[in-house]
Amino acid sequence: MTTAFPTLLDQLTATLRGVELPRENPHHRAILDTFAEVQRLDERITGPHLTALGPLGDAGQLDQLTGALAERLAAGHDLALLLSSHACCYPDAAEEDMTEDDADFLSCPGEHPRPSGIVQAALDVFAELGDPDAVASQELVAALRRLPGVAEGRWRYADLTQARLAQLLAPYEISTRDVTLPDGRRRKAYRRAALATAPAGRR
Template structure:
């Protein structure tokens, strides 16, 4: 997860007496996707180095490398999609042209300030967690796989069937939900959403 502004950035804004600029969620999603690509490449390089030194256990290490390579390709695809998707607002002003990859016909108006995801999306995520036995975290890819089978619109004009990991990240970001590298119950370490964060976004007390 990209963290900005930092303490120094906030201090500079206060010192200069300027008003903080409102950030664009699409830009945040690009930064997070780029970070995911870098992290995936780093894990892949480390695994390849370990595989070259594994000796008799090389076959097992190569399976891990293949899985990490698939992760890297998926992260790259998400980043490519975000970079090629039109950003609907510049400095808070709507752009008068249709959004790319929105799932709408070209003559339908759609460019506007990003809307907050409907509460039903959080409910759908909660149901997906329940379907998997309410684990402490669910991989972003696994969550998208489940949500894609739902009818209707997830938010921001995207149908559930058209969701990708990057699009889901954009929809959940206003609710404070971002992916983290989490070791899942099956031993995989993936970009995942935690159940605690989801419950907090839904207004459920997690400390009771």
Template sequence: MTTHSPSGLDDLTAALAGLGISQENPHHWAILDAHCRVQQLDAQLLAMAGDRPTVCFADAHEQLEQLTDVLILRLLAGAELTRLLSIPCCCSPASDEGEVDTAEDEVDTAEGEADCRSCPVAEHTIVHACLDAFAADGDPAAMSSAALTDRLRHLPGMAEDRWSYAELTPHRLGRLLAPYGARPRNVRFGTYQLKGYLRSSLQAALPVCSC
């Protein structure tokens, strides 16, 4: 993973110059992380290709398997970078995971936002699938990561062409939603505080549509 900025020195410079500190966009960081991953695998492939071949058949076979594994990872990383670059960027600011929201706090906000799930878009993304799960649960203001994942597991097909919905976990769901700018945060459900997603945050993360 890359080191996120602005750093403390960048914050100090902005403060001295009287400049506002812009909120970083998670989608941009996902692209940068994927690009760094591609570069790392390229360097690893070049290093392996430059190794002197061994005369032992068993060792040569192992070297070939390692090279094949890294090559497959490189192809997958390149495909992921291409996918991220093709996604319309949502410029909504990232949420502060240190804050605790309550499901009730988001009711008015969620009701005031336009519901764009029915808008024709190029593809049905994981964000759309999550909002469909919210709708099936009565459109609550928030759902815990575990509850949302459990609903998504019943869907057929693949999630973002990476995992089948049946194989989703809260961690994998977080990785799929991160490029859209939707991240889990601390949400209070009654007397319990759990990691979850706000409906309003998912609506803000919808890819650009014609609504």
């Protein structure tokens, strides 16, 4: 994750200048965080990090590299989607003046009513899949994208990406873990236990 804004230094500078710092745009933050993740994964699969994996003839090392490449491709796709969508939070535009092209305005927090919650939505997906211990992030997003409505008042479920889901679940202290799935794949995945014990996920 990139550094939270504003930092203590930013706040001190604003105080000395006698100005008020503007509110951070969540869409722009998503771009920064996803770009940082792309860079982290690029470093993981190139240079000394690749050498550290050892001989690629080793099945375990090859599986690690394959998993890292899959994560990098997914993160790159998420970044492309973020960069191609309209920025949200137009402070000078009245909502009634917005057009269909401004649909990403829904990514602004607090502007639209919230549904039952992303945690419960994710738990419902787990239930549909037979309540497995873990579900790969990519597969969970694919299932959530079929839902109608807006996730946490920010993004339409149909527009969710792995990066956006991570942001929505972060306030509940839920994040992906490296998990070996029943089919033998090692992927970034969400565990059902983490969702079920989150305050919003308790039945």
